[in-house]
Amino acid sequence: MKILHTSDWHLGRTLHGTDMHEHQRAFVDHVVELVREHAVSAVLISGDVYDRAIPAVETVQVLEDALGRLSELTTVIITPGNHDSAVRLGFGAGLMRDSVRILASVADLHRPVVLDDGAVEVAVYGLPYLDPETSRAVLVDETGERPARSHEGVIGAAMRRVRDDLASRPGVRSIVMAHAFVVGGEPSDSERDLSVGGVQSVPSGVFGGVDYVALGHLHGPQVVPVPGSATVARYSGSPLAYSFSERSHHKSTVLLELDVDGPPAVTLVDAPVPRRLTEIRGELSHVLSGETDAHLDDWVKITVTDPTYPADMHARVRARFAHVLHLTHEPVVGERVGAAPVVTEAMQPTRVAADFVEFVTAAPASEVELDVIQQAYDAVQAATARADR
Structure with a gap:
C-alpha cells in the first residue's frame, strides 16, 4: 500500500509579505499528480494545514479545492497542528465523505482510520496537536490520573491509548500522525515555539511500537531515530520555504510503501520550487556586479555592508533584483577597542x-x-x- 505523507502546508502564509497562494495551489497540483501516478491509497497532512486559526476566504478555498480533487482519487486524512484551530478545522468532520477524514478529537485519537487495499491493512491514528494544559484532562489513565503537564506527558499518554488499540488488531500495520517537536529534529526560524512551562520537546522513544510516525511541525524533511525500536519516524517538512533559514532545505513529500510485513519503504519526491531563496551580503558594488547575475530571478535577502549608507541604495538594488524580499544596510566597522568614552561636564x-x-x-x-x-x-x-x- 502506498501512502503520501505531507505536513505544514501553512495555507495563507506569506513570505516577507509575498502572497504564496499561487505556489500553494501549484503544490496541490503536484500532490494530485503523485496520487494519480502512484495509485496512492491515502494522503496524510500532519498538522498546520492553515497558517492561522481563522484563515482568509481565499485560503479556505485553496483547501476546499485540494480536498475536492484529492478525495475523488484517494482518502485524505488530516490532523490539526499548533497553527490550526482544531475545532474549526474539525467542524463537520462527521458529515464529510468517507474519503475526507479529519482527526481532530483528543478523546477519539485511539480510533484509527483503517485502510484496506485487499492485501494490506493499515490503521492510521491521528494525534491532533496536544496542548498539555487542555488535553491532559482528557487523557486520564484508568485510575483517573492525569499525565504530566508537558508535551512528553500528553503524547506519552496518547501513545499508550494507541498501542492498547493496536494490540487488538493483530497483523495490521500502523501509522501515527503527530504534530510535535521531537528530540533530535532540526528546527528553522519559521516554526512557532511549542513551549509550555519550558517543556517543548518530546523524546522520540514515546513513539515506539508502531510502524511509521508521520511527523509535522518542523519544516525541514528529516528522519528522527527511535531508540530500541523498529519504528520509522520522520518529518515530511513543509512543501514550500517560509523563511530564509529554510533556503538550504530540499523540499519533498514522502512516498511511503507498506507491505504485509517488513520495514516501511520510503521514497522522497521533490516538491516544486517556485523560486530559489538566496542571501547576498557585501558592499553595494558587489551586489550590483555581474557576480550576482545567477540570482536575478531568485527571492533575495540582501545585506549591504558599505561603511556609509550608499546613495539611492533601495532604488538601485530594486532596479536590478525584481524579487527583493529583505534589504538592509549593516555597515562593517573596524574592531572597537575598549569601552565607550567617559563623558564629563567639562567636555565640549x-x-x-x-x-x-x-x-x-x-x-x-x-x-x-x-x-x-x-x-x-x-x-x-x-x-x-x-x-x-
Missing part, C-alpha cells in the same frame, strides 16, 4: 559627538562629519540665544 558637546561617532564606527570622525557636528551645535546655540532674548 562637539567633542562628545565626535567621540560617539568614533566609538560607533571604530574610526575617527571625518572632516565632513566634524563639520556637520559643528553646524548642528552652532544652530542649537543660535536658537537658544534667540529664545533667551
Whole structure:
C-alpha cells in the first residue's frame, strides 16, 4: 500500500509579505499528480494545514479545492497542528465523505482510520496537536490520573491509548500522525515555539511500537531515530520555504510503501520550487556586479555592508533584483577597542559627538562629519540665544 505523507502546508502564509497562494495551489497540483501516478491509497497532512486559526476566504478555498480533487482519487486524512484551530478545522468532520477524514478529537485519537487495499491493512491514528494544559484532562489513565503537564506527558499518554488499540488488531500495520517537536529534529526560524512551562520537546522513544510516525511541525524533511525500536519516524517538512533559514532545505513529500510485513519503504519526491531563496551580503558594488547575475530571478535577502549608507541604495538594488524580499544596510566597522568614552561636564558637546561617532564606527570622525557636528551645535546655540532674548 502506498501512502503520501505531507505536513505544514501553512495555507495563507506569506513570505516577507509575498502572497504564496499561487505556489500553494501549484503544490496541490503536484500532490494530485503523485496520487494519480502512484495509485496512492491515502494522503496524510500532519498538522498546520492553515497558517492561522481563522484563515482568509481565499485560503479556505485553496483547501476546499485540494480536498475536492484529492478525495475523488484517494482518502485524505488530516490532523490539526499548533497553527490550526482544531475545532474549526474539525467542524463537520462527521458529515464529510468517507474519503475526507479529519482527526481532530483528543478523546477519539485511539480510533484509527483503517485502510484496506485487499492485501494490506493499515490503521492510521491521528494525534491532533496536544496542548498539555487542555488535553491532559482528557487523557486520564484508568485510575483517573492525569499525565504530566508537558508535551512528553500528553503524547506519552496518547501513545499508550494507541498501542492498547493496536494490540487488538493483530497483523495490521500502523501509522501515527503527530504534530510535535521531537528530540533530535532540526528546527528553522519559521516554526512557532511549542513551549509550555519550558517543556517543548518530546523524546522520540514515546513513539515506539508502531510502524511509521508521520511527523509535522518542523519544516525541514528529516528522519528522527527511535531508540530500541523498529519504528520509522520522520518529518515530511513543509512543501514550500517560509523563511530564509529554510533556503538550504530540499523540499519533498514522502512516498511511503507498506507491505504485509517488513520495514516501511520510503521514497522522497521533490516538491516544486517556485523560486530559489538566496542571501547576498557585501558592499553595494558587489551586489550590483555581474557576480550576482545567477540570482536575478531568485527571492533575495540582501545585506549591504558599505561603511556609509550608499546613495539611492533601495532604488538601485530594486532596479536590478525584481524579487527583493529583505534589504538592509549593516555597515562593517573596524574592531572597537575598549569601552565607550567617559563623558564629563567639562567636555565640549562637539567633542562628545565626535567621540560617539568614533566609538560607533571604530574610526575617527571625518572632516565632513566634524563639520556637520559643528553646524548642528552652532544652530542649537543660535536658537537658544534667540529664545533667551
